[in-house]
Structure formats: structure tokens, C-alpha cells
Amino acid sequence: MSQFEEKTVSSKTIFNGRIVQLVVEDVELPNGSKSKREIVKHPGAVAVIAQTDDQKVILVRQYRKPLEKEIYEIPAGKLEPGEEPESSAIREMEEETGYTCGSVQHLVSFYTSPGFSDELLHVYVATDLVKGQPHLDEDEFLEIEEVELNEALQMIQDHRIYDAKTVYAIQYLQLIQLTQK
Numbered sequence: 001m002s003q004f005e006e007k008t009v010s011s012k013t014i015f016n017g018r019i020v021q022l023v024v025e026d027v028e029l030p031n032g033s034k035s036k037r038e039i040v041k042h043p044g045a046v047a048v049i050a051q052t053d054d055q056k057v058i059l060v061r062q063y064r065k066p067l068e069k070e071i072y073e074i075p076a077g078k079l080e081p082g083e084e085p086e087s088s089a090i091r092e093m094e095e096e097t098g099y100t101c102g103s104v105q106h107l108v109s110f111y112t113s114p115g116f117s118d119e120l121l122h123v124y125v126a127t128d129l130v131k132g133q134p135h136l137d138e139d140e141f142l143e144i145e146e147v148e149l150n151e152a153l154q155m156i157q158d159h160r161i162y163d164a165k166t167v168y169a170i171q172y173l174q175l176i177q178l179t180q181k
Contacts (some may be wrong), residue, residue, distance in 0.1 A: 004030055006037070019043075019078060042119035046089040047076035049107065049169040050099065050126040056146035057173060058129075059166070060096050063141070071162045072145060072155055074169045076121075085109075085122035093126055095135045097144050102128025107172070112164065121165060149173055 077092035
């Protein structure tokens with residue numbers, strides 16, 4: 001047992017939605033006191049870093065209700081029950097952008113917000129892209145954008161790219177570009 005482990009005394013699901021569950025747990029802290037933890041249970045997700053043959057970064061622009069605004073993101077989506085992350089990455093890339101890829105390579109997996117959620121995001125790099133038609137879900141409305149890396153970096157400064165996975169992706173591509181010089 002870790003010296004920092006919190007022992008669950010009781011657990012209650014207070015919301016069970018289409019994408020997430022909200023669980024409230026009573027816990028015993030390492031010093032013996034009690035506390036509550038509100039935890040968002042998430043099935044996990046994938047994100048895809050992709051560049052066209054002419055080195056443009058593929059982004060999607062969509063409205064995000066929690067933010068009450070449109071932002072640009074790399075293609076991403078949640079894992080379906082029983083779906084492997086690599087298969088999900090290929091599926092999401094094609095559904096959102098229409099692009100198919102010759103290969104995908106796992107880059108990294110990380111917890112998006114471990115203070116309140118168990119969401120694990122798997123990031124892939126897609127190569128050998130072939131353009132096609134998107135196949136959006138019925139409740140999905142987005143626009144595909146292909147931008148130069150320098151423009152994407154400016155979009156971070158302008159807060160048009162505002163989420164961690166996309167900032168990570170752009171900085172990853174910038175690092176690759178710098179190390180190839």
C-alpha cells in the first residue's frame with residue numbers, strides 16, 4: 001500500500017450518461033481523516049497527429065459547449081466498448097476528416113485531468129494519408145482545416161487552439177521539425 005493511498009469507504013454513482021459517469025466516493029486519507037472525491041469515469045479516448053504530404057497540420061474546428069466557443073483541435077474521439085485504441089484512432093481520423101492513413105504509430109498515453117477524471121488519452125501519429133470524405137456522427141458538426149505549422153503555433157498564441165492535446169501535438173511537430181534541421 002502506498003503511503004499516499006486513499007482507501008474507498010463507500011462509492012455512489014450519481015450520474016450515468018452516454019459518455020461519462022459521475023461517482024462520489026467517501027475515502028479515508030492516509031492520516032485517518034475522511035474526505036469525499038468526485039470522480040468522472042470515462043471510457044478513454046484517442047487523438048491523431050497528422051500532416052498532409054505538403055506538411056500541413058490537419059485540424060478540426062468545432063463548437064465546444066463547455067467553453068461556449070469554437071476551437072481548433074486535432075482529430076479525436078472516445079473509445080467504443082471493446083475497441084482497441086489503434087483501431088479507434090484510425091476510425092476517428094477517417095470519420096472526422098475523411099483521411100485514411102497507411103499507418104499509425106502510438107506516441108504517448110496520458111491522463112487528461114487526474115485530479116477528477118480517469119480519462120486516458122492515447123495519442124497516435126498518422127502517416128501516408130489519403131484524402132477522402134468525412135463520415136460525421138449525426139450530432140457532430142465540424143470543419144476540417146489544414147494549416148502550416150507556423151500558423152498553428154500562432155493559433156495557440158491567439159487562443160484558437162486551446163486544448164492540451166492539440167497544443168501538445170503542435171509542439172511535438174515543432175520539435176520534430178527543429179531536430180530535422
